[in-house]
Amino acid sequence: MEIAALDVQRALFGLFPSYRNSPLALPWPRMVAIGDSSGCQSPLSFGGFGAMLRHLKRLSTGVRDALTQDALSQKDLGLLQPYQPNLSVTWLFQRAMSVRTNRSLAPNQINDLLSVVFQAMDRLGDPVLRPFLQDVVQFGPLYQTLLQVSLQAPGMIPKILQQVGVAALLDWMGHFGALGTYSALTQISPLLGSWSDRLPEPSRFRWQQRLEGWIYGAGADYRIKD
Numbered sequence: 001m002e003i004a005a006l007d008v009q010r011a012l013f014g015l016f017p018s019y020r021n022s023p024l025a026l027p028w029p030r031m032v033a034i035g036d037s038s039g040c041q042s043p044l045s046f047g048g049f050g051a052m053l054r055h056l057k058r059l060s061t062g063v064r065d066a067l068t069q070d071a072l073s074q075k076d077l078g079l080l081q082p083y084q085p086n087l088s089v090t091w092l093f094q095r096a097m098s099v100r101t102n103r104s105l106a107p108n109q110i111n112d113l114l115s116v117v118f119q120a121m122d123r124l125g126d127p128v129l130r131p132f133l134q135d136v137v138q139f140g141p142l143y144q145t146l147l148q149v150s151l152q153a154p155g156m157i158p159k160i161l162q163q164v165g166v167a168a169l170l171d172w173m174g175h176f177g178a179l180g181t182y183s184a185l186t187q188i189s190p191l192l193g194s195w196s197d198r199l200p201e202p203s204r205f206r207w208q209q210r211l212e213g214w215i216y217g218a219g220a221d222y223r224i225k226d
């Protein structure tokens with residue numbers, strides 16, 4: 001065949017593993033997963049190194065306390081990788097930005113969705129946009145963004161629903177509700193924090209990890225820095 005007759009096509013693809021039920025729970029005592037092995041990264045951004053750094057303080061004090069308070073059972077160490085609703089809600093966003101095999105999508109649907117969402121966040125300002133860009137999802141900013149998007153581009157909603165499916169949406173609503181609950185719980189966590197300081201070991205470790213789980217799971221560890 002003549003070189004000129006070749007029809008060169010460029011294949012462009014990327015693949016990142018992401019977990020629906022992250023972080024991953026280890027089934028053994030005396031072991032704790034850190035970094036990528038814990039599956040703690042957001043399924044939306046895949047920023048695994050960022051996730052490790054963000055959780056470094058929580059994990060390093062948590063590991064120290066587990067060792068000093070002899071809380072090394074599988075259940076106790078599992079508290080170091082708690083359920084985080086703000087991580088779970090991003091699964092649906094990941095789904096909305098990907099096309100499943102054997103499905104087709106209008107060529108611009110994902111770009112249109114991104115434009116509408118980012119325009120809404122931009123209008124809402126730094127307190128909404130910056131945590132999201134730094135991979136932290138919080139209840140208030142997410143609620144405001146969804147409200148803006150549904151008011152500004154109501155036509156987008158049936159398209160997303162068709163793409164992600166009703167089951168995924170219902171599952172997401174559970175995590176969204178949990179995110180709201182965790183945000184409310186962070187209001188009482190300072191009070192419980194002083195109470196938990198006086199608990200005997202290892203109950204102290206357990207309660208402190210639960211409180212940390214609420215804070216990180218609600219994105220309340222995030223502070224805007226200039």
Ligand SMILES: Cc1cc2nc3c(=O)[nH]c(=O)nc-3n(C[C@H](O)[C@H](O)[C@H](O)COP(=O)(O)OP(=O)(O)OC[C@H]3O[C@@H](n4cnc5c(N)ncnc54)[C@H](O)[C@@H]3O)c2cc1C
Pocket residue numbers: 034035036037046047048049050051
């Ligand atoms: C292309 C790409 C782009 C990325 N971009 C970003 C980004 O922009 N922002 C961000 O936050 N994150 C990003 N990440 C993710 C980030 O690189 C990882 O989350 C981070 O490096 C994880 O660190 P880790 O120490 O947990 O694992 P790793 O860095 O994978 O370290 C694990 C180490 O264990 C070693 N190992 C494995 N098995 C064994 C064994 N049996 N015995 C001994 N050693 C072993 C491996 O060789 C490796 O050195 C990116 C990743 C990739 C691949």
